[in-house]
Amino acid sequence: LEPDLVGLGTIADIVPLTGENRILAKYGLRQLASTKKPGLKSLLQVTGLWGNELFSWNVVFVLAPRLNAVGRIGSAESAFELLTTFDHTRAIQMAKFLDEENKKRKKLDEHIFAEAIEMVEQTVDLENDRAIVLDSDGWHVGVIGIVASRIVEKYHRPTVLVSVTDGTGQGSARSIPRFHLLNAVKDASDHLIKFGGHKYAAGLCIQPENIADFRKAFLKAANSVLVPDDMIPTQKLDAELQPDDISMDLLNWLKLFSPYGPKNMRPIFFLQSADIIRPTKIVGKNHLRFKVLNSKQGFDAIAFGMGDMKPLIDNAIEPVHLAFVIESNNYYGYPQVQLRIKDIKIGDWKA
Known part of the structure; x- marks a missing residue:
């Protein structure tokens, strides 16, 4: 048994982290952090994770995308070589190569995502259509699933x-919680060559001349099941905290329930009328950073992709409410509590 590889694969495959999976993931992460495998160690070094405590999201958002990128836009042989080589020099070369390939994959994502957004704004009736079906010549089939997920996140419609x-058309589909994607694809399957998937994700093959008819059938299925309220994303909250509840002690207590993942997600906390130091700051690609105060200290908060809310928060007269997870940030060289913001509501949070 290779615990580091088992843990890596278990978490990267997005399986439920309960029962034996959670045990394999927990001890796998511990072994991965001190792995002696040249490839894994090199990948951790290239990504800046070597020497740090590892969490499941480090695998999901940092390691796995680099291992998967080469398979998405080329050949997976490079990832296999990285994981199996005993040559330290070659391992460093391959880790750097995978990192560069992941950057290329991200550029492809951004290019296709921008094209898809433009198509949605120009061709989709967002007032009446409860699903989105887009097609284009030459989109890279290795990344359209990722882009479909981003479209779902932005418009909250099956895509x-x-x-x-x-x-030949190859398609990737993603869905929202209240819509069984595979059933809808089955309803429109007369227009497909083949298909497969489950409730939240599916793949399909189609002749280009049948795309328009498939779109009509898929939209019909979506419009018959979904209602306007289904188009409004909701944020599940696990518990409300008072400002002084936020502490390193709470973070350490929460770590006992890790590793987090499907069926064992990190709890999402709610803070009413947060005391925020203003003005807030925009960092990176439209991310919002600010500090939240309690009676003892301030905590860093980061809201990814929410930079557009800066003027609303900075000028807010009504209370600002936060939904967030608590995590550790070693940016200053030692662990500190950080709030990763999931949602921000100004005014009546129940509205």
């Missing part, structure tokens, strides 16, 4: 993206 290459 199908189809890439037409060499006379």
Whole structure:
């Protein structure tokens, strides 16, 4: 048994982290942090994770994307070589190569995402259509699933993206909680060559001349099941905290329930009328950073992709409410509590 590889694979495969999976993931992460495998160690070094405590989200958002990137846009052999080589020099080379390939994959994501957004704004009736079906020549089939997930996140509608290459369309579909994606694809399957998937994700093949009819059938299925309220995203809250409840002690207590993942997600906390130091700051690619105060100290908070809310928060007269998870941030060289913001509400949070 190779605990580091088992833990890596278990978490990267997004399986429920309960029962034996949680045990394998927990001890796998511990072994991974001190692995002696040249490839894994090199990948941890290249990503800046070597020497740090590892969490499941480090695998999901940092390691796994680099291992998967080469398979998405080329050949997975490079990832296999990294994981199996005993040559330290070659391992460093491969880790750097995977890192560069992941950057290329991100650029592809951004390019296709921008094209898809433009198509939605120009061709989709967001007032009446409760699903989105887009197609284009030459979209890279290895990344359209990722982009479909981003479209779902932005518009909160079931989404199908189809890439037409060499006379055949290959599609990836993603869904929202109240819509069974595979059932809808089955309802429109007369227009497909083949398909497969489950409630939240599916893949399909289609002749280009059938895309328009598939779109009509898929929209019909979505419009018959979904109601306007389903188009409004909701944020589940696990518990309300008072400002002085936030502490390193709470963070350490929460670590006992890790590793977190499907069926064992990090609890999402709610803080009413947060005391925020203003003005807030925009960092990176439209991320919002600010401090939240309690009676004893201030805590860093980061809201990814929420930079557009800066003027609303900075000028808010009504209370600002926060939904967040608590995590550790070693930015200053030692662990500190950080709030990763999941949602921000100004005024009546129940409205």
